Amino acid sequence: MNLNFRWLQFAWRNTLRNRRRSAVTVTIAALGTAAILLAGGFAIFTYESLAQASARTTGHLIVAKPEQFSKDEDVPLQHGLDGADALKTQLMADDHVRQVLPRVEFSGLISNGDKSTVMVAAGIDPDAEFAVKGPFLKVSAGEVLSSAERLQVMLGSGLAKSLKAESGSSLTLMASTTEGALNALDVTVKGIFSTGIPDVDKRLVYTDVATAQKLLGTQRVSTLGVFLDRMDATVPLQRTVAALLPKLQVQTWEDQAVFYRSVKDLYNRIFGALGLIIGVIVVFVVTNAMAMAIIERTREIGTLRAMGTLPSQLVTSFALEGLVLGGVGAVVGALISLGLSVALMLFPVQMPPPPGRSDGYPLNIAIDPTLYAGTLLVMLALAMLASAWVARRTVHQPIVDALAHT
Amino acid sequence: MSHTDAPVLRLRGVHKTYRLGEHVVPALQGVDLDLYAGEMLALTGPSGSGKSTILNLAGLIDQADAGQIELRQRPIEGLSETDATLLRRDAIGFVFQSFNLVPVMTVAENVDYPLMLNGTPTEERRVRVNAMLAAVGLLEHAQHRPDALSGGQRQRVAIARALVKRPTLVIADEPTASLDSHTADQVLDLMREQGHAHGAAFLIATHDARLLKRCDRAIELLDGQIRSEA
Numbered sequence: 245m246n247l248n249f250r251w252l253q254f255a256w257r258n259t260l261r262n263r264r265r266s267a268v269t270v271t272i273a274a275l276g277t278a279a280i281l282l283a284g285g286f287a288i289f290t291y292e293s294l295a296q297a298s299a300r301t302t303g304h305l306i307v308a309k310p311e312q313f314s315k316d317e318d319v320p321l322q323h324g325l326d327g328a329d330a331l332k333t334q335l336m337a338d339d340h341v342r343q344v345l346p347r348v349e350f351s352g353l354i355s356n357g358d359k360s361t362v363m364v365a366a367g368i369d370p371d372a373e374f375a376v377k378g379p380f381l382k383v384s385a386g387e388v389l390s391s392a393e394r395l396q397v398m399l400g401s402g403l404a405k406s407l408k409a410e411s412g413s414s415l416t417l418m419a420s421t422t423e424g425a426l427n428a429l430d431v432t433v434k435g436i437f438s439t440g441i442p443d444v445d446k447r448l449v450y451t452d453v454a455t456a457q458k459l460l461g462t463q464r465v466s467t468l469g470v471f472l473d474r475m476d477a478t479v480p481l482q483r484t485v486a487a488l489l490p491k492l493q494v495q496t497w498e499d500q501a502v503f504y505r506s507v508k509d510l511y512n513r514i515f516g517a518l519g520l521i522i523g524v525i526v527v528f529v530v531t532n533a534m535a536m537a538i539i540e541r542t543r544e545i546g547t548l549r550a551m552g553t554l555p556s557q558l559v560t561s562f563a564l565e566g567l568v569l570g571g572v573g574a575v576v577g578a579l580i581s582l583g584l585s586v587a588l589m590l591f592p593v594q595m596p597p598p599p600g601r602s603d604g605y606p607l608n609i610a611i612d613p614t615l616y617a618g619t620l621l622v623m624l625a626l627a628m629l630a631s632a633w634v635a636r637r638t639v640h641q642p643i644v645d646a647l648a649h650t
Numbered sequence: 651m652s653h654t655d656a657p658v659l660r661l662r663g664v665h666k667t668y669r670l671g672e673h674v675v676p677a678l679q680g681v682d683l684d685l686y687a688g689e690m691l692a693l694t695g696p697s698g699s700g701k702s703t704i705l706n707l708a709g710l711i712d713q714a715d716a717g718q719i720e721l722r723q724r725p726i727e728g729l730s731e732t733d734a735t736l737l738r739r740d741a742i743g744f745v746f747q748s749f750n751l752v753p754v755m756t757v758a759e760n761v762d763y764p765l766m767l768n769g770t771p772t773e774e775r776r777v778r779v780n781a782m783l784a785a786v787g788l789l790e791h792a793q794h795r796p797d798a799l800s801g802g803q804r805q806r807v808a809i810a811r812a813l814v815k816r817p818t819l820v821i822a823d824e825p826t827a828s829l830d831s832h833t834a835d836q837v838l839d840l841m842r843e844q845g846h847a848h849g850a851a852f853l854i855a856t857h858d859a860r861l862l863k864r865c866d867r868a869i870e871l872l873d874g875q876i877r878s879e880a
Contacts, residue, residue, distance in 0.1 A: 250766065257754035547750040550711050551811075552739020552767050554732065643711040647746075 251557075255564035262537065266569060269533040273573020273623060274580060276522040280619050281581035283518055285609035287511045291504075292610065295475065298501035300377050303345060303469025304478045305485060306500060307331065310493040312467060319422050320350045324464030325492070334488065335470055340477045343376040345369055346465040348456040352419030354399075354449060356407045363403065365417070365449040367456025367465075376471045381450075382603070386411030386435030394455050396434040402446030404436045411435060417449070421461035429459045440603040523626055526573075530566055530630040538562065538638050545638055546646025555639040562635035563628040570627020574620045581616075585609040656723050657684035658818050658851045659708055664717030666703050666874075677703040679874040680717070685819070690845060690852040692862050695871035701855035702823060703874075708853055709742055709821040710734045722818055739767050743812030743850070745841075747824035749804040751796040757807050758783065758792040764815040782810040785847075786840055802833030806840060813844050820845065822854040826861055838864050 259266045311323040325331065332344040348367030353360045370389035374380075381388070381398070389396055397417070399409055409415060413433045421427045431451065438445050457463055472481055478496050486494045498504065538545070545558060585608075593607040638646070661683040668675045678700045685691050685708075693701040706712035707719060710726060719726050722741060729737065743764070744750075751760050758779055765775040783789045786806040788799075796804055805825060812820050825841070826834035838861055845852050854865065862868050870878045 254752075254754055261754065543750065544752060547744075547746070548752070548763075549735070550709065550738065550744050551764055552735055552742075554735055557767075644706050647711075647750075 251561055252564050252568075255561060255568050258537070258541075258565050259568045262540075265533050265536065269529055269569045270573040270576065272529045273526050273570050273627065274576035276526045277574045277577025277619060277623050278580040278584075279577075280519050280522055281578060281616060282584060282609055283515045284615045284619065285581065285585055285612060286607075287515050288610040288612050288615060289608045290511065291508055293605075294501070294504040294507055295497070298504045299471075299475065299478075299497040300380055302497050302500050304472040304475065304497050305470035305482055306467050306495045306497070307335070307470060307485065307489065307492050308467040308495075309491075313493055313495060319424055320420055320460045321348070321422055321462050321464040321466060324348075324462065324466050325468065326464055328463075328465045328468060331468055331489070335468065335485065338481065338484065340472050340474075340481055341470055342473055343372055343471045345372055345376065345469040345471065346453050347467050347469055348453055348460070348464075349466040350419055350456060350460055352417060352459075354403070354407065355416045355418065356409060356413070357416070359407060360418070361403070361406055362447060363417070363449045364447045365419075365451060365456065367451050367453040370450075370452055381437040381439065383435050383437050386433065389434055389450060389452055391452060393434070394452060394458075395429060395431045396451065396455070397431045398435045398437055398450040399433055400445035400448040401436055401438045402442055403449065404433070406446065409433050409436075417451075417459055419459050421459075422464075423461060425461075427459055427461060429455065431455065438602065440597075440601050442602050443600065445602075523622070526570070526623065527626050527630045530569060530627045531634050533569065534562060534566060534631045534634045537565070538635055542638060542641075542646050542649035546643050546649065549639070549643045549646065555636075558639040559632050559635050562639075563632040566627040566629075566631025567624055569631075570623050571620075573627075574623035577623075578616055578620060581609070582611060585611050655686060657720075658687050658689075658722060659683070659685040659853065660718075660720040660723075661704070661708070662718045664704075664707060664714045664719060666700075666707065666712070666714050676874050678707075678714070681871075681874070681876060683869065683876075685851045685853055687818070687851055688846060688849050689867065690842065690854065690865045692865035692868040693853065693855045693871060694857065694862060694868055695877070698873075699871040700874040701871055704871075705821050705823055705853060705855050708819065709744060710738050739764070740815075741818040743815065743817040743820040745805070745808050745812050745820060745822040745825045747827045749796070749801075749808045749828070751804055751807055751811070753796055756793050756795060757788060757799070760796065760807055761810045761814050764811060768815060770815075778814055782814045785844060786810045800833075802829055802836060805829060805833075805837050809837065809840055809844065813848055813850060816848050817850055820850050820852045822852060822856075824856055824858075825854065826856065826858045831860070834858065834860065 308325060309323045315323065317323055328346045335341055335344045346369055351364050354363040369391055371391035374388055384401055389398055407415065411433055414430060415433060416428050416430050418426060418428045439448065453465065472478060482494050482496055548558060588607055588609055594604045595607045597604050661681055664678050664681045666678040668677055681704065693704055695701055707714050755763065761782055762775055762779045765778060780789060783792055786809060788803060788806055791799060791803065796807065826837055829837060841852060842864060854861065856862065868880050869876055
């Protein structure tokens with residue numbers, strides 16, 4: 245029989261000597277593993293959701309003049325792009341590019357005749373935008389914009405409420421032109437939407453690019469959003485596009501996703517600390533269990549040493565016991581986490597809205613093979629190292645003392 | 651008994667002291683001893699006379715303060731812990747008063763353990779373990795755990811474990827103390843028989859008068875010195 249397998253077999257049997265103690269150790273290792281995997285899976289799901297939402301909002305790549313990203317504008321579209329159609333044609337030539345969406349960003353006033361308020365507006369290509377992004381807005385009244393229609397707007401629900409506007413209402417948009425003059429356009433409300441962020445819904449207006457350009461008196465666009473066929477093509481395509489358009493700057497969705505980066509940074513710290521605490525607990529529990537086992541078996545250790553077992557072999561043997569305890573605990577914990585994750589897919593649980601949001605979100609736990617493999621490996625390593633660390637002193641004590649231990 | 655070969659174990663002027671708090675207790679005071687292949691030597695004497703200390707020094711699990719110890723004509727002073735371990739693994743078998751079998755191993759695995767340690771090929775191990783278990787009459791108990799055996803059976807397993815690797819020296823500390831007289835006789839017969847069969851020298855600490863009679867020689871110790879030899 246293979247020698248390593250024989251040592252592992254003895255380790256397994258030794259863990260069964262005190263079943264209650266081993267059961268407690270395995271249970272805590274299992275709960276610790278499950279907690280790490282559930283928290284990690286939740287974090288990964290959140291990262292992926294936010295990443296997709298960010299990329300869906302801006303495009304995987306954002307092409308603009310460098311000043312657009314670094315400087316404020318004195319007049320609207322001061323740093324805007326000329327020849328957006330030609331640029332779009334160039335960009336669409338790449339097989340990974342699904343769509344290129346122009347965007348005109350501006351601000352101004354919106355009025356119902358009696359009341360005027362500040363708006364933050366975006367001119368978009370409606371048909372292409374909805375085709376690429378899907379139902380990215382929650383439409384509460386009316387319909388979405390159409391590229392075939394001009395002088396139509398969609399209002400955020402808070403703004404619509406403020407202006408007492410509804411689908412079909414007539415409003416006036418006012419903004420500075422690129423020449424610095426004040427311009428106004430009468431528009432019709434096509435629909436009312438909610439982004440899920442009340443503060444944004446109080447200000448945001450969508451219209452089509454042509455209407456926005458007409459209001460601002462320009463043919464420029466602020467940026468071009470490049471939508472790719474998959475997330476992992478982002479960085480390679482960034483390099484390709486940057487080489488294709490050397491006078492322009494190309495940012496990724498992540499460069500613009502301040503909220504995503506903040507959440508990721510916060511979660512990494514929170515769940516990192518949680519993982520560290522759980523790791524310490526597991527180490528203490530395994531250490532305690534192994535310390536008791538080793539004290540009980542001091543005389544046996546003396547016997548094995550007398551028969552010619554090297555201290556390193558005994559340390560390995562105890563490390564294998566830790567491996568068995570930690571391994572069984574980690575596998576049970578992984579199964580618990582897997583079961584809960586699948587259960588949440590089959591029986592969705594809705595979470596309450598986060599701070600600053602009006603909509604809740606489904607609680608989902610990502611099943612990430614890398615997270616599972618990494619957590620299991622760390623748990624095994626911690627259990628083995630803790631056991632070896634506890635054993636190393638006893639196996640080196642004088643054999644005569646170990647044999648006399650009662 | 652006269653011997654022409656060199657002794658398997660040789661002690662010359664061996665001293666050993668133990669510290670108990672501020673007290674220094676002399677355990678051995680200049681002990682000389684020779685033990686030859688195939689010989690069974692009993693150490694006797696009252697508690698504290700130095701029997702166990704000689705066993706520990708001869709078994710390389712303790713170190714003398716002064717004097718010379720040679721095992722197979724090789725001085726053992728200055729051996730590293732690893733070298734001493736490897737020499738024990740190769741040359742010395744132990745039989746303990748309370749058997750000291752490993753409870754998670756079966757009878758066969760206990761006997762096999764020394765062979766596993768010294769890297770004996772698997773098939774040879776199987777043959778030798780079975781032969782040794784047959785010799786001690788426990789082949790049918792090969793797959794039992796030690797806690798399923800009687801005291802005498804356990805000591806027979808311990809003897810099989812000590813002899814299976816064909817050691818030069820067997821150290822036995824009160825091997826019959828935990829056994830009834832009938833079982834003790836069986837165990838002694840077995841030790842003699844197997845010891846002669848494998849040419850092993852036995853160094854036995856005992857108070858058991860029956861065991862003394864069956865040994866080739868007996869040394870009586872008192873206060874860490876040899877009082878008499880017979």
